[in-house]
Amino acid sequence: MAQRSSRPVSLEDALAWIDANTTAMAVEEVSLTGAAGRILARPVAAAIALPPFDRAAADGLAVRAHETLGASIYNPLSFELVVAPDALPKLGTVRVNAGDPLPRGADAVLPLDHAALDAAAGRCEIVEPTVAGSLVERAGSQAPAGAMLLPARRRIGPAEIGLLAAAGMADLPVVRRPEMRVLTIGRDGSRDADGPLLRALIERDGAVMAELRRVERNRESLRAALLAPGPDIILVAGGTGEGSDDLAAEALAEAGLLAVHGVALRPGESAGMGRLGSGAPVFLLPGAPASCLWTYELLAGRGVRRMAGRSPALPFPTKMMRLTRKIVSSIGVTEIHPLRCGDGDEAAPIASFAEAGLMSAAAADGFVLIPEGSEGLAEGALITAHLYAAS
Amino acid sequence: MAQRSSRPVSLEDALAWIDANTTAMAVEEVSLTGAAGRILARPVAAAIALPPFDRAAADGLAVRAHETLGASIYNPLSFELVVAPDALPKLGTVRVNAGDPLPRGADAVLPLDHAALDAAAGRCEIVEPTVAGSLVERAGSQAPAGAMLLPARRRIGPAEIGLLAAAGMADLPVVRRPEMRVLTIGRDGSRDADGPLLRALIERDGAVMAELRRVERNRESLRAALLAPGPDIILVAGGTGEGSDDLAAEALAEAGLLAVHGVALRPGESAGMGRLGSGAPVFLLPGAPASCLWTYELLAGRGVRRMAGRSPALPFPTKMMRLTRKIVSSIGVTEIHPLRCGDGDEAAPIASFAEAGLMSAAAADGFVLIPEGSEGLAEGALITAHLYAAS
Numbered sequence: 001m002a003q004r005s006s007r008p009v010s011l012e013d014a015l016a017w018i019d020a021n022t023t024a025m026a027v028e029e030v031s032l033t034g035a036a037g038r039i040l041a042r043p044v045a046a047a048i049a050l051p052p053f054d055r056a057a058a059d060g061l062a063v064r065a066h067e068t069l070g071a072s073i074y075n076p077l078s079f080e081l082v083v084a085p086d087a088l089p090k091l092g093t094v095r096v097n098a099g100d101p102l103p104r105g106a107d108a109v110l111p112l113d114h115a116a117l118d119a120a121a122g123r124c125e126i127v128e129p130t131v132a133g134s135l136v137e138r139a140g141s142q143a144p145a146g147a148m149l150l151p152a153r154r155r156i157g158p159a160e161i162g163l164l165a166a167a168g169m170a171d172l173p174v175v176r177r178p179e180m181r182v183l184t185i186g187r188d189g190s191r192d193a194d195g196p197l198l199r200a201l202i203e204r205d206g207a208v209m210a211e212l213r214r215v216e217r218n219r220e221s222l223r224a225a226l227l228a229p230g231p232d233i234i235l236v237a238g239g240t241g242e243g244s245d246d247l248a249a250e251a252l253a254e255a256g257l258l259a260v261h262g263v264a265l266r267p268g269e270s271a272g273m274g275r276l277g278s279g280a281p282v283f284l285l286p287g288a289p290a291s292c293l294w295t296y297e298l299l300a301g302r303g304v305r306r307m308a309g310r311s312p313a314l315p316f317p318t319k320m321m322r323l324t325r326k327i328v329s330s331i332g333v334t335e336i337h338p339l340r341c342g343d344g345d346e347a348a349p350i351a352s353f354a355e356a357g358l359m360s361a362a363a364a365d366g367f368v369l370i371p372e373g374s375e376g377l378a379e380g381a382l383i384t385a386h387l388y389a390a391s
Numbered sequence: 392m393a394q395r396s397s398r399p400v401s402l403e404d405a406l407a408w409i410d411a412n413t414t415a416m417a418v419e420e421v422s423l424t425g426a427a428g429r430i431l432a433r434p435v436a437a438a439i440a441l442p443p444f445d446r447a448a449a450d451g452l453a454v455r456a457h458e459t460l461g462a463s464i465y466n467p468l469s470f471e472l473v474v475a476p477d478a479l480p481k482l483g484t485v486r487v488n489a490g491d492p493l494p495r496g497a498d499a500v501l502p503l504d505h506a507a508l509d510a511a512a513g514r515c516e517i518v519e520p521t522v523a524g525s526l527v528e529r530a531g532s533q534a535p536a537g538a539m540l541l542p543a544r545r546r547i548g549p550a551e552i553g554l555l556a557a558a559g560m561a562d563l564p565v566v567r568r569p570e571m572r573v574l575t576i577g578r579d580g581s582r583d584a585d586g587p588l589l590r591a592l593i594e595r596d597g598a599v600m601a602e603l604r605r606v607e608r609n610r611e612s613l614r615a616a617l618l619a620p621g622p623d624i625i626l627v628a629g630g631t632g633e634g635s636d637d638l639a640a641e642a643l644a645e646a647g648l649l650a651v652h653g654v655a656l657r658p659g660e661s662a663g664m665g666r667l668g669s670g671a672p673v674f675l676l677p678g679a680p681a682s683c684l685w686t687y688e689l690l691a692g693r694g695v696r697r698m699a700g701r702s703p704a705l706p707f708p709t710k711m712m713r714l715t716r717k718i719v720s721s722i723g724v725t726e727i728h729p730l731r732c733g734d735g736d737e738a739a740p741i742a743s744f745a746e747a748g749l750m751s752a753a754a755a756d757g758f759v760l761i762p763e764g765s766e767g768l769a770e771g772a773l774i775t776a777h778l779y780a781a782s
Contacts, residue, residue: 358550
């Protein structure tokens with residue numbers, strides 16, 4: 001029987017293994033409409049200038065600026081008011097809305113309150129002069145054709161979608177989403193919380209749940225489920241502890257490479273990881289839901305995020321806060337402790353994941369990581385809190 | 392022709408109108424599998440206790456604690472090693488994995504290294520005593536049946552999904568997603584950036600794009616498009632400026648109520664809002680993409696988020712940062728200025744949205760709001776930066 005290493009691997013070494021064994025997936029093209037939340041695989045350059053033509057920066061009258069020279073309320077200048085011409089006639093003007101292309105010949109936009117319009121007569125009296133370029137947004141002023149619009153690895157949010165639509169991009173090169181196989185080890189009398197939990201986590205991190213399967217609690221079934229071809233990443237939930245005869249670890253050791261079994265992380269000490277001959281990384285997560293959650297967040301999720309082309313860091317904003325009560329921790333283990341945080345900078349520790357399981361995760365506003373070299377955190381200590389987003 | 396009010400409404404008054412005219416949608420039931428990202432409409436109580444039975448808190452041997460009294464390496468006590476019994480026989484023990492239900496009669500779990508197992512003989516020698524309750528997670532210790540698991544308005548994230556799955560919930564009462572109609576006013580020679588931009592924004596905020604339609608630039612078409620039955624919220628992009636004859640505002644005034652036209656917000660001064668006889672709020676957004684973005688974020692988005700049951704606040708984490716350069720602003724207008732932020736606490740202003748449009752939004756790491764009473768922010772000023780999430 002494979003022995004669990006007597007000393008668990010430090011979190012730092014576990015992360016180094018993950019970073020050495022995961023890289024971003026290949027490129028695929030997707031349409032801009034379906035690109036929200038995806039990650040750019042390559043920088044995107046402007047195929048056309050932005051804006052593509054000289055356009056009105058405000059509502060008003062397009063004019064040849066030099067023709068307005070000398071206009072005042074004592075000397076109104078009369079212009080022909082034309083409608084949608086290709087080119088502006090001499091001593092002509094045309095109404096434009098902000099964003100409209102200027103007709104050929106026009107070089108300025110005059111504010112509406114600098115003129116009196118007589119639309120019926122097709123005339124207009126201008127009472128203030130303007131200068132060339134006034135209220136005009138020049139072609140290419142935001143970005144000349146060929147300029148970089150967005151760098152590689154940028155996540156496509158609403159502003160990026162708008163910018164790319166304005167630049168006329170229809171398809172984008174993005175990082176392919178990793179396809180995940182999630183295997184949960186059956187346990188008598190227990191509802192499967194790990195499957196739904198992991199589905200929500202991997203979708204948050206940009207991967208796809210290609211397959212979620214409950215596997216019998218025996219090595220042969222698990223080995224076969226590991227070796228069936230297809231997935232980019234495999235997660236196994238359950239069967240990691242010693243009571244299970246190291247079921248998951250043994251099955252992985254037989255199916256491919258078991259690189260780590262036992263990580264100095266609480267909750268989550270029995271986690272493991274390795275990979276198959278196909279190159280697909282395999283993460284072994286404890287079956288207890290709170291342990292499954294945290295070994296996903298800190299270990300498997302880092303691999304998923306890296307393969308999805310995202311930042312490998314924990315996907316939560318951080319804030320410096322002060323602890324309202326001390327937290328005791330064990331030397332030699334990185335501990336994750338739930339916090340309740342107010343609007344100010346105070347963070348109150350709540351019942352640990354060992355005591356209250358996912359109830360603590362659901363009751364928490366965030367969490368703190370207590371490094372393995374620490375015996376705990378004192379009351380009043382300044383900590384880096386990781387915060388869940390508000391609804 | 393309806394006149395735009397000579398003084399634009401303050402952002403504060405605009406927000407007050409939104410808060411007075413939008414409430415969360417009605418409840419609908421969804422399956423837990425599809426509930427990620429949804430908002431709980433009611434508190435959810437535990438239908439069963441959590442855990443539902445006494446279960447092993449660690450891998451080990453389930454025993455009657457009092458039978459182990461006196462065990463030591465000098466006095467090993469012999470137990471029958473049984474497999475999966477309903478009830479533990481007298482002087483019997485059974486291997487359990489963390490999370491397994493205890494057999495009837497068992498009241499403690501003994502760590503595996505406190506016993507020597509002979510599985511073939513079906514015997515086991517116990518060399519350390521234990522006490523009742525040791526390594527046992529009691530039924531109801533996380534939550535008794537009937538206890539509140541999650542409060543109303545909680546956003547369903549991965550931990551909530553896991554908790555509810557463990558509690559055996561199959562369906563959840565959530566806030567219905569508002570169905571949106573988005574009308575973009577056609578503009579010659581310009582690509583439609585506002586439609587894709589708004590789709591990404593409303594989906595982020597928990598609403599559904601039920602209909603995206605380009606409308607001709609005339610009042611009659613727009614009025615008809617506003618009045619077609621169906622949507623919970625309508626957004627109109629474009630046609631808000633004076634050059635448009637106040638097209639959007641006039642159409643809304645005819646179709647229902649135009650409550651606000653002109654907001655002291657930059658970019659976005661020509662924004663408007665009101666509602667239809669159906670009660671559906673209507674937001675009029677300027678057509679220039681950067682103005683469309685920011686009037687959505689500050690005005691329409693607040694309404695969408697409220698109707699989706701979410702926090703109305705801007706959906707970005709905030710951080711206190713120091714400005715590396717001053718920003719000049721106009722008194723009487725709330726200005727939104729893009730920032731580039733490092734890992735530290737320094738925030739550098741970049742080209743304004745007026746200068747660089749969505750290029751600024753895409754280049755920024757976040758933004759700062761400069762209140763209408765301010766003439767700007769000094770170099771070194773401590774500001775509240777709103778930060779886009781990292782990829």
